[in-house]
Structures are given as structure tokens and as C-alpha cells.
Amino acid sequence: MPSPEPLLELEHVSAGYGGAPVVRDVTLAVSGGEVVGLVGPNGSGKTTLVRVASRALRPEGGSVRVAGRDPYAASGREAARLLAVVPQDIAPAFSFSVLETVLMGRTPYLPAWGGGEPDDWAKARAAMLAASVQHLADRPVEELSGGERQRVVLAQALAQDAPVLVLDEPTTHLDIRHVLDVLSIVRRLAERDGSAVLAVLHDLNLAGAVCDRIVALHRGEVVTDGRPEEVITSGLLRSVYGVEAEVVPDEATGHPTVRLGAIRTTTSVSGRRAHVVGGAGRAAPLIRRLSEAGYDVSVGVLHESDTDATVAERLNLARVSVPAFSAIDPESAAGCARLMRSADVVIVCDVPFGPGNLENLRLALGAAEAGIRTLLLDQVPIAERDFSGGEATALWGQLREIAGVASSYDGLISGLG
Amino acid sequence: MRPGARRYRRVLLVLSVALVGSALLAVSVGAVAISPGSVVRLVVWKLGLGPRPNVSRAAEVIVFQLRLPRVALAMVVGLALAVAGTLFQGLFRNPLADPAIIGVSSGAALGAIAVIVLGGGTVLGGLGVSAAAFVGGLLTAFFVYRLARVGPAVNVATLLLAGIAVAAVISAAMSLFMSFAGEEIRSIYFWLLGGLSSRGWTAIEIVAPLALLGVVGTVALVRDLNLMSLGEERAAQLGVDTARFKRRAVALGALLAGAAVSVSGVIGFVGLMTPHVMRLIVGSDHRRLLPAVLLAGPTFLVLADLVSRVVLAPQELPLGAVTALIGGPFFLVLLRRERRRASAVA
Helix, strand or coil: CCCCCEEEEEEEEEECCCCCCCEEEEEEEEECCCEEEEECCCCCCHHHHHHHHCCCCCCCEEEEEECCECHHHCCHHHHHHHEEEECCCCCCCCCCEHHHHHHHHHHHHCCCCCCCCHHHHHHHHHHHHHCCCHHHCCCEHHHCCHHHHHHHHHHHHHHCCCCEEEEECCCCCCCHHHHHHHHHHHHHHHHHHCCEEEEECCCHHHHHHHCCEEEEEECCEEEEEECHHHHCCHHHHHHHHCEEEEEEECCCCCCEEEEEEEEEECCCCCCCEEEEECCCCCCHHHHHHHHHCCCEEEEEEEECCCHHHHHHHHCCCEEEEECCCCCCCHHHHHHHHHHHHCCCEEEECCCCECCCCHHHHHHHHHHHHCCCEEEEECCCCHHHHECCCCHHHHHHHHHHHHCEEECCHHHHHHHHC | CCCCHHHHHHHHHHHHHHHHHHHHHHHHCCCCCCCHHHHHHHHHHHCCCCCCCCCCHHHHHHHHHHHHHHHHHHHHHHHHHHHHHHHHHHHCCCCCCCCCCCCHHHHHHHHHHHHHHCCCCCHHHHHHHHHHHHHHHHHHHHHHHHHCEECCEECHHHHHHHHHHHHHHHHHHHHHHHHHCCCCHHHHHHHHHCCCCCCHHHHHHHHHHHHHHHHHHHHCCHHHHHHHCCCHHHHHHCCCCHHHHHHHHHHHHHHHHHHHHHHHCCCCCHHHHHHHHHHHHHCCCHHHHHHHHHHHHHHHHHHHHHHHHHCCCCCCCCHHHHHHHHHHHHHHHHHHHHHHHHHHHC
16 A cells, blocks of 8 residues: 655656756655656656656756655765666676676665675675576676666665665666566565655556556646556547557456557648448458558448447547448438548448448449549449349449449559559 | 685785785896895895895995885886776776876876976976976866866766867977977987886875875775766766766876876876776776775886886886887787687677
8 A cells, every 4th residue: 555655756846957947847746655657758858857856957946855855955875775766777887797786786875995784785685686686696797688687777776775766767678578577576666665666668558557657748747647547548649649549448457558550640641531431341451551551531421330430430530420220310421421522532342232321322422423533342243232122233333433443452552542 | 707705815915926026026126136135134124123134335225225216106106097097997987098088197298398398307306397297287187177067067078078189289289398499308208208217215205195195085986986887877876976976086086197197207008007907807896996906006017117127228218118018918918818708708
């Protein structure tokens, strides 16, 4: 359980490097036993905040308290006993063994000369054990792999024995296995020792999985602060990162998970609009490929819970849909007509047509007659998918006369040019 | 494999024996050979611990008035240069830094040359040159440090560049002085190449306390030197007051290098090579490195000075040339060996 008194407190902090402040009016607190993630796009001020918290950058306004003390009023040694930083990596100029490197973490407790008390050795050994680097003790740090070196850095920070731990993108150079190693060590530390952990993380799924709470920064300000599922939303991805992506709860753990397969940027690259008439899942592959090709895609009219409708929803496309098993009402038809008229191309897939969706063919014919470029996907013969008693076949025939025709998805895409 | 504690003690023992042995050898060898046994007995007698040995009065004078002060001066200068090199290599996180790096050597040289050219070479029995060199070295270091300071922060990279730029300007000024020099050019030339001849005990009485002060100050910095090798930001995160560290390291390095240069002229390679080689042998931990450097620096310079005066005796070679001639190839062999070991590991 988090203790009521926060161990790390930033209140109304503004800080920067002489010019305009990089972070403005940031207030955040981390209690003992709590792992708080700090997320945000590049340049949002995460590293600046880490520097403020770790006594490397005096804030221009606001206050910092670490374990109840102002680190800027304390000496460097005193501050290093209260807060330990895990940097991305270390690159020693000279060759040091792992043991020597971890022992450097005890510096804030040691006199200028001398090997240290037995207590310091015990603390260093415990830190090496916690970070699983005890077997590397005599190895020179520069001979280690990136993952091993990162754990050595972690051990060095753990040896500081500080109640507050700040991780500055500790997973940047690591593969997934080592990322999980490092984060589970940190998690355990918070739970067992009641440490307060602030972790700058790039990977939102990782942040959602490992943190109790997440603070999102954007342009130097806190935009949200709350439980992972409250913070990591498609709204955050859109407004802060400028990407459209779906966020779903993980099936096993319930952690918010960004669906990477569905990510796209909010502004289309090509600037071209395509409207797709789909249904029964016939349009799904096409929608995906058009989106990837940079088209701004709209779809409709679809029936809800149709596969094509689900895909469009996940991709957050402009769409018109009506309830399942119901006919297309005039209002939806008008909305869809508008989407078609604003498109550069209208694509009609070879879906089965019946009374419920026959209106789509009339809308497409109207668009084609109005001069909108129209393409038909005609892989399955219309005779096999006409459930309207001939009306669909007639409309399809009219469309074929004025529209381009392709017999496969590939042919269709290449026909777009 | 890391050297264990036992191996480290053995290394220190070997270095100590080498220091005493090389000193004894240097006092014994010369135009008049005096056996090491006689030298030891003379010293024991002088310390009041034994009877006067049966050696000539001339031998006594040679040992106490000529060779011993010279060997002692070589020790102090070697020690000061080696410790200054250790400090600068740690400060700049660069194993190729040496005491000349922030312009101390060239500043000292300029001070000395100015005094020589302006005819002050004999002021205070020759000590005027030393004083000018010492002041010149310290002033240059201070100037470079101020150049690199922006507000309260000193950027180490700027410090390095400022040092190089200032040294270049100073060397131009030295060339100017030398073009105006007449017969003093020989003493300038000898000063620039370094040497320890005929300084007597007075030089040691002045330099030894300065060197001692520098060493004691450096001892207080060893732990911070270790942390600084992780980079300034990381060192600060681990509790090092980096601004104070940089101030002290520059001041101590300038003091040590300035003191050495003021009595011996410019002697290269000792400050560069000694810490580097010792690091290969005892590791990078400055708490182990510093004692080894304290023993190896003096040994190296005593031996180099011995070579400089016996190879073409009675001609003396410039000491700076000898240190480079001995040190350079030795250094290259070590580098190659180290590289081969590194590639064997990788």
C-alpha cells in the first residue's frame, strides 16, 4: 500500500535552460511503494523533469521535495542518499570492474579515502544480487552486453539505498527480456522496501503494464495523471502523440494496450480521399491497404457488427452505419452520399446485395453519374450475390458501364495509380 | 582477471624496490663511480645512524652536493608530473591528457623565456627564472579556466579547447621572444627541452613542499576521480560536487605541473605515460592507481635523467628528449599488447 506521505513531490515546477521554460507548472507526487510512469512524446519535458528531481537543474519556479527535504538546500552527498537515478547507460572513461562500479553507488556514505565499512560491501552485494549481476563481479564493465551493463547501472543505483528511485528511460537499449527483468526488479523493490519509483518510459504498453499510475506530459505540462487505463486512451494518443490508434484492455491482465497494427497518423499523407462501399468483410483488406497507402478512407453505409464496420471503427475512419438487420434510412443515405461526393474515388466491393443494403448501389451510381471516379471490385459474379430479386443485378450492370472494373484487390489498388 | 589484493601489494613492493634501486644506481653512476654500498653507508652516516665510512672527501661531496640533490629533484619532479597527469586524465576523462593540456607548461615556459631574454637569468641565483615560470604556469591555468567558465559552470570540453588555443598563442609568443634572443638562445633551448642539472638543494626546498601540497590535495580527490570517469552528470547523481571538483582538480594540477616545470623546464611524457601504464597494471580505481603513480613517476624520471647524463658523457642530453625516446616506444609496445588483449576478449 502506498504510504500517505509522498516521498517525491514536485509542486508547480517550472524549469528550463535560460530561454522559455521547458516544463511549466508541473505538479506530481510519488508515494512510497508506488511506481509512477512518466510518459510523453520526445521533447515533452520528461528528461528535464528528471533533472529537476535529481538536483541537476534548479527549477525557476515551484518546489521540489525528496523525502520531505529540499534537495537544492542539501549537499550533493545528502541528496544522493535520498534519491537515486538510473540513467540510460554509462560509458566509463576507464576500465572498472562490475564490483568497483556498483561500490561507487555507496559514495554518498563514504569518506574521501578508504575502502568502506563491511556494511557498504553488504549493501553493494545485496544490490548486485537484486539486479542479478553478482556473477559478473570481476568482469570489466566495458566487456558486458548492453543488457548486463544496464543491470549493473541499476545495481549501482540500488546500492545508493535511497528511498526514491528515478529511472530515465532505463529500457532504451534493451531487448524485451531485459526490459522485463529491469522493471520487475524495480516493481519488487517498490513493493518490498516501500521505495517510491518514478520511471520515464517510452513504451506505453510497458507503462500500462508496470505502473500504478501514469503522468502524461505534453509540451512541458501535465495533461493527465491517473491510473493507466485512465491515461492511456486513444484520446491521449490522438491529442498528445498525434496518432490514431485503438486502446483495448489486455485480455489476460486488463492492462490498457495500444494496438500497434491499427496505428496511423491523424493526417493522411497523400491527401487523397477514398470512399469504400463494403459489407460482409469484403472491404476489410481493401480498407487496410488504402489506409496504409496514405488514403483518407471513409466507409458506408455499413451494418453495425459487420466485420468491415469493426475494422473501420478500429481504424477510426469516417463512416456511416445503421443497426444490424435494418434497412438504410434516408438520413444515413444522405450522410453517405456526402462522403461519396467529397471523395476522389468511390470503390464498390463485390458484397452480397439484398433489401438491407441495396441503397448503397443507388448511392454509388449517383456518385458515378455526378462524375466521381468509381471503381468496382467484381471478383464474385453479381448473379451469385443478388438477394434482391434482380434489382441489384440491374444496378450493377448500369454501374459497370460508367465505372472501372477490377477482378482482384491487387488489380483494384494498381488501378488507382 | 582483476589484480587481487595480494597481487596489488606485490606490484607496490616491486615499484618501491625499483624506486630505491634506481635512486641508488643514479647516485652511484657517473664520471666518478661510487659503489652503491658506499652510498648507503654515507647516507646512514649522514643520518647519524652509523660511523663515517671509509670514502674520500671528494666522493662525499659528489654524493651530497651533486648527485643526491639531482636525484631527489628528479624524484620530486617525476612525482609532481605523474600526479598532475593522473588528475588531468581523470578530469578530462581522457587517457591522453597530460600536464600540458591546459597550457600550464607553455605558460611556464613563456614566463621563463621572458625572464631569460630580458636578462633576468641570474636574478636570485637563477631562481628568478623558476619563479617566473611558476607564476606563468599558474596564471595561464587560471586564465584558461576563466575562459571555459560560463556563469557558475565550467564545461570540460571548452576547458580542453581553451587550453589548446591558449597554448598555441603562447607558443607563438615564445617564438617571437626567441627570435629576439641572442646568446641566451642556448639556455632557452635547453630550458624548453628540460633538464635537472646543477639546481642544488635550494630548488628542492622550494618545490618539495609544493609537490607535497599537491599530492595531499589529490589524495582527497581520489574517490571523486573514480566517479567522474562515469561522466559529470552521473558523478553528480552519485553525490559529487562537480563544480568544486573541477576547481580543485585544475588548481592542484596547475600547482603540481607549474612547480615541476619551474625547476626542470618542459619534460614531456612522464605525466602522460605514468598514469596510463600504471592503469594497465593495477586497474583504474584511483585509490589503487595513485600510490602506484607516486612510486612509478619518480622512478621513471630518475632513470631517464641517469640515461641523459651517461649515454654521451660528459655531454648531457636534454631530459625531455630522453623521456620521449624511452617512453614513446615503451608506450607503443604496451598499447599494442593492450589492444591485442582487448580484441582477444571481444
